[in-house]
Amino acid sequence: MRCTKTLGTIAGALLLAGGTMLAASPPASALAAAPSGCPSGALCVYSGLNYTGSHSYLQDCNRYWSAFGRDNISASWFNNGTSGRWARIWVDPNFGSANWSANARGTGDPDGRDRVAYNAGSSNDWPWDPSDAAAC
Ligand SMILES: [Ca+2]
Secondary structure, three states, X not given: OHHHHHHHHHHHHHHHHHHXXXXXXXXXXXXXXXXOOOOOOEEEEEEEOOOEEEEEEEOOOEOOHHHHOOXXXXXXXXXXXXXXXXXXXXXXHHHOOOOEEEEOOOOEEOOHHHOOOOOOOOEEEOOOOOOOOOOO
């Protein structure tokens, strides 16, 4: 009896460990899934919340979002970059002020309303650190 009970406890512990492993199977460093259509290497910016509405897929630094109709149209965004750099959205054209929002590679902001770049983005760059000087 006692031996059976011990085995049962061990089996339960193994199941618990297995369940814990399953719950933790995505590594802590796993990148979030990019929004549908957001290409690898791009900062994807959307007019609507939750990566909806019109979009711009920005591969490089862009000093004037007005050049492609994106000026101040930024409700949500995602950094699907491949370089490991941050995607930084500046409130002013040509990286012209100290106001920006930045996201690490593989992260996004489906609801930018609490970010300074919400419907205010006017240029973007790709710094190694968000506090770096303009990186282009
Ligand atoms: Ca702006």
